Amino acid sequence: MMTPSPTSKGVGLAALLLSLLAGCSSSAKAPPGNGSGGAANGAGATAAPAGAGSDAGGDGGKPSANSAGGGSVDAAGDGGVAADGSEDAGGAGGAPVEISPEPAYGASVESFAPGTGAGYNSDKLPGIVLGPPQGKGTSQGSTDVVSLGAGGEIVLGFGELGIVDGPGPDLLVFENAFWPGGDATKVFYELGEVSVSEDGETWRAFECDTAGDGAGNFPGCAGWTPTLAYDATQLVPLAPELSGGDAFDLADVGLKHARFVKIRDLQTLAPGGTTTGFDLDAVAAIHAQ
Numbered sequence: 306m307m308t309p310s311p312t313s314k315g316v317g318l319a320a321l322l323l324s325l326l327a328g329c330s331s332s333a334k335a336p337p338g339n340g341s342g343g344a345a346n347g348a349g350a351t352a353a354p355a356g357a358g359s360d361a362g363g364d365g366g367k368p369s370a371n372s373a374g375g376g377s378v379d380a381a382g383d384g385g386v387a388a389d390g391s392e393d394a395g396g397a398g399g400a401p402v403e404i405s406p407e408p409a410y411g412a413s414v415e416s417f418a419p420g421t422g423a424g425y426n427s428d429k430l431p432g433i434v435l436g437p438p439q440g441k442g443t444s445q446g447s448t449d450v451v452s453l454g455a456g457g458e459i460v461l462g463f464g465e466l467g468i469v470d471g472p473g474p475d476l477l478v479f480e481n482a483f484w485p486g487g488d489a490t491k492v493f494y495e496l497g498e499v500s501v502s503e504d505g506e507t508w509r510a511f512e513c514d515t516a517g518d519g520a521g522n523f524p525g526c527a528g529w530t531p532t533l534a535y536d537a538t539q540l541v542p543l544a545p546e547l548s549g550g551d552a553f554d555l556a557d558v559g560l561k562h563a564r565f566v567k568i569r570d571l572q573t574l575a576p577g578g579t580t581t582g583f584d585l586d587a588v589a590a591i592h593a594q
Contacts, residue, residue: 403594404469404471404592404593404594405466405592405593405594406541406542407541407542407593408537408541408542408543408589408590408591408593409463409464409466409467409468409589409590409593410435410436410437410463410537410587410588410589410590411434411435411436411461411462411463411566411587411588411589412435412461412462412463412464412466413431413435413461413462413463413464414430414431414434414435414459414460414461415460415461415462415505415565416458416459416460417430417457417458417459417460418457418458418459419453419454419457420453420454420455420456420457420458420570420572420576420581420582421454421455421456421576421581422452422454422455422576422577422578422579422580422581422582423452423453423454423455423457423579423581423582424452424454424579424580425450425451425452425579425580425584426448426449426450426451426452427451427452429451430451433449433450433451434450434451434459434461434585434586434587434588435461435587436537436587437537437587437589438479438532438548438550438586438587438589439532439586439587440479440531440532440533440534440535440548440549440586441481441483441532441534442483442531442533442534443483443484443487443489443531443533443549444483444484444487445483446481446482446483446493446531446584447481447532447586448481449586450480450481450584450585450586451584451585452579452580452581452582452583452584453497453568453569453570453582453583453584453585454570454576454581454582455570455572455575455576455581455582456569456570456572456582457569457570457582457583458567458568458569458570459567459568459585460505460565460566460567461565461566461568461588462564462565462566463564463565463590463593466590466593466594467503467562467563467564467590467593467594468501468555468562468563468564468566468590468592468593469555469561469562469590469592469593469594470554470555470556470560470561470562470592471591471592473554473591474545474552474553474554474591475553475554475555475590475591475592476499476501476552476553476554476555476563476566476588476589476590476591477543477545477548477550477551477552477553477588477589477591478497478499478527478528478550478551478553478566478568478585478588479532479548479549479550479551479585479586479587479588479589480494480495480497480527480528480529480530480532480550480551480583480584480585480586481531481532481584481586482494482495482528482529482530482531482532483531484521484531489520489521490519490520490521491521492521492529492531494521494523494528494529494573495528495570495573495574495582495583495584496513496515496523496526496527496528496529496570496571496573496583497526497527497528497568497569497570497571497583497585498510498511498513498526498527498568498569498571499511499513499526499527499551499553499566499567499568500566500567500568500569501553501555501558501560501563501565501566501567502563502564502565502567503560503562503563503564503565504564505564505565508567509558509559509560509563510558511525511526511553511557511558512525512557513525513526513571514526515571515573517529525553525557526551526571527551527553527568527583528551528573528583528584529551530549530550530551530552531549532548532549532550532586533547533548533549535547535548535549542591543589543591545591548589550589552591562594566588568583568585568588569583570582570583571583
């Protein structure tokens with residue numbers, strides 16, 4: 306706020322009185338603005354586990370209650386996000402959402418409903434699927450994963466943070482796909498359907514092309530892009546071309562914000578042993594808030 310300049314020593318008493326009278330007749334000063342309109346709550350904060358451990362109920366969909374609450378956006382946010390994370394037409398004119406430059410990795414396992422043939426590394430839950438992935442590159446799949454089993458489901462949360470719709474992809478899902486002999490068209494894959502939710506009750510699933518394009522690409526699915534080896538402390542912001550993983554854009558399912566990610570195995574391969582199904586390494590919010 307600017308302060309009035311001092312009265313010049315050469316101004317006469319009459320001029321000073323006129324100045325004071327003019328000041329009294331002026332309109333009241335409006336209260337100062339709030340600057341940026343209020344930064345969105347939690348931007349750049351470290352994701353803290355929100356109820357670590359698998360859900361013994363194994364409902365495979367509804368997350369347990371945690372400190373993330375119902376996932377509604379802080380009142381200082383953009384005013385354009387409804388309770389379910391979709392864009393609220395009544396929120397126009399609000400301040401823009403502040404996106405953290407730091408990616409947010411999965412911070413909790415909200416539920417796990419294993420399918421037939423699951424079991425590999427399930428004793429290491431929740432930690433094995435939290436934090437950054439342990440990628441091995443295009444020619445080798447990581448063993449730092451948990452197998453969901455045929456038709457199995459898992460739900461992860463981001464603690465106090467969530468995924469926000471920003472420029473380009475917003476979410477990465479890391480599996481242990483790889484290219485035998487370095488040939489991307491012969492990718493070894495186990496596909497999963499990805500859904501996102503703001504409240505853990507209403508889910509929006511990305512349309513997954515399980516037939517693929519014949520060249521090793523399965524748009525809208527998880528489980529076909531190798532996870533690359535990278536330093537999570539250095540790759541900020543997160544770049545899919547350098548990290549690998551399958552990328553998803555919230556805009557494709559009509560959401561502006563989401564707090565939970567659900568992955569469901571699509572039974573690409575027949576059950577066998579304890580390593581059946583989608584092998585989850587990690588999930589990451591490229592745009593976090």
